[in-house]
Amino acid sequence: MLRLLHTADVHLGARHADLGEAATTQRERQFAAFKAAIDLAIAEKVDVFLIAGDLFDSNTQPKRSVDRVAAELSRLAATKIRTVIIPGTHDCYEHASIYRAYDLKALAGSGPDDDLVTIVTPDQPEVHLPAVDATIHAVIFPSKRAPYSPLRDLRVDPAQESDTTWHIGMVHGAIAIPDRTDRDEVVITKEEIAETGLDYLALGHWHSSQKGKAGATTYAYSGAPEPVAVDQDGAGNVLLVTVEEAAGKRSVKVEERRVGKTTFERVQVDAARVKDQPDLVAKLQAKADPDLVLEVRLTGVRPDELDLNTDEIEGQLRDSFLKVRVRDQALPALSEGALPSADTIAGAFIRDVEAMIAELEADPSDASTIEAAELRDVLRLGRLLLAGHEVTL
Numbered sequence: 001m002l003r004l005l006h007t008a009d010v011h012l013g014a015r016h017a018d019l020g021e022a023a024t025t026q027r028e029r030q031f032a033a034f035k036a037a038i039d040l041a042i043a044e045k046v047d048v049f050l051i052a053g054d055l056f057d058s059n060t061q062p063k064r065s066v067d068r069v070a071a072e073l074s075r076l077a078a079t080k081i082r083t084v085i086i087p088g089t090h091d092c093y094e095h096a097s098i099y100r101a102y103d104l105k106a107l108a109g110s111g112p113d114d115d116l117v118t119i120v121t122p123d124q125p126e127v128h129l130p131a132v133d134a135t136i137h138a139v140i141f142p143s144k145r146a147p148y149s150p151l152r153d154l155r156v157d158p159a160q161e162s163d164t165t166w167h168i169g170m171v172h173g174a175i176a177i178p179d180r181t182d183r184d185e186v187v188i189t190k191e192e193i194a195e196t197g198l199d200y201l202a203l204g205h206w207h208s209s210q211k212g213k214a215g216a217t218t219y220a221y222s223g224a225p226e227p228v229a230v231d232q233d234g235a236g237n238v239l240l241v242t243v244e245e246a247a248g249k250r251s252v253k254v255e256e257r258r259v260g261k262t263t264f265e266r267v268q269v270d271a272a273r274v275k276d277q278p279d280l281v282a283k284l285q286a287k288a289d290p291d292l293v294l295e296v297r298l299t300g301v302r303p304d305e306l307d308l309n310t311d312e313i314e315g316q317l318r319d320s321f322l323k324v325r326v327r328d329q330a331l332p333a334l335s336e337g338a339l340p341s342a343d344t345i346a347g348a349f350i351r352d353v354e355a356m357i358a359e360l361e362a363d364p365s366d367a368s369t370i371e372a373a374e375l376r377d378v379l380r381l382g383r384l385l386l387a388g389h390e391v392t393l
Helices: 017-044 063-078 190-196 277-285 310-320 345-361 366-386
Strands: 002-007 048-052 082-086 117-119 126-129 134-137 166-172 200-204 210-214 217-221 237-246 249-258 263-270 289-299 321-328
Touching: 002 017, 002 166, 002 200, 017 048, 017 063, 017 237, 048 134, 048 166, 048 200, 063 082, 063 117, 082 126, 082 166, 190 210, 190 217, 200 237, 217 249, 263 277, 277 310, 289 310, 310 321, 345 366
Parallel strands: 002 048, 048 082, 082 117, 134 166, 166 200, 200 217, 263 289, 289 321
Antiparallel strands: 002 237, 126 134, 210 217, 237 249
């Protein structure tokens, strides 16, 4: 049996320019998730800790940040858990690579003659770990963009590999999806995965956990252990992987384990049930959680008298959540009951605008849908103005 803890895309040191003053907090959350992954590996007594690229958000990091990582890796080394790291696309193995600038292996307390910490480089495409009877295969390029698939020439024949029982691959890249991954720096195919003969392929680059099988090879993306952007609701996990053989048959078990703190919730609110803006803020405030990313969508038909400002609502709730987004997708109502005479300003206005709305809503195009929604708001504001109400935009 071989037990692995697979993570990737930690992106330590990310700038988070979009978060403003909260950027520092989010960076600490990412480091906390990395530390939680280390804690889990030790608690589960895994054999190997795999980091499938983008441990760092860039190759420009202060030494104190590298020292923090080294201190965590030294905890693994102290318990004889091997760590294998591959560069990614953010911390790629270029001439200015962070892995060239700092000897992470030495900083973590791993000696030149042991295999407790290994940084895979172009000169070392595979790592043999005799103590755990495994070989890690990872083709790394000295540039961000791969000149060819790192799986192009990787073939493992267990029947001829007498010195190793388990063969594990590591790649930081995208599985090919037509018209979606053409511009990715590193691209592999499921056909290539199937031809490798690997027991397990640990992938990085996609920030959501997912797994699959190609041929006899099980592959998986661990996803980011803590969201790098606060809209990544598939992040927050690492993978506990167990590879074993029984009665001559090999099996791979992949379990998601939560290490990130960020949670996500999407809420739909029927605008017809909202009394006013303070009422909506109070309802949402009841969900207050500093680790929660809350997405709110106002739906349904909005009464004319309901005056909401989504920017103000987000501002009032900002300190209660990690992030809150409010989108008003409610539609203003069409006129109800008997209309004023067509000879009056109100009657003519309502008839003309509703006729335009009906024509646009009969057209399924996006442009017509948007224009129809805007005209519904025009109708709402016009009705209020003509009724003598004070209207704010």
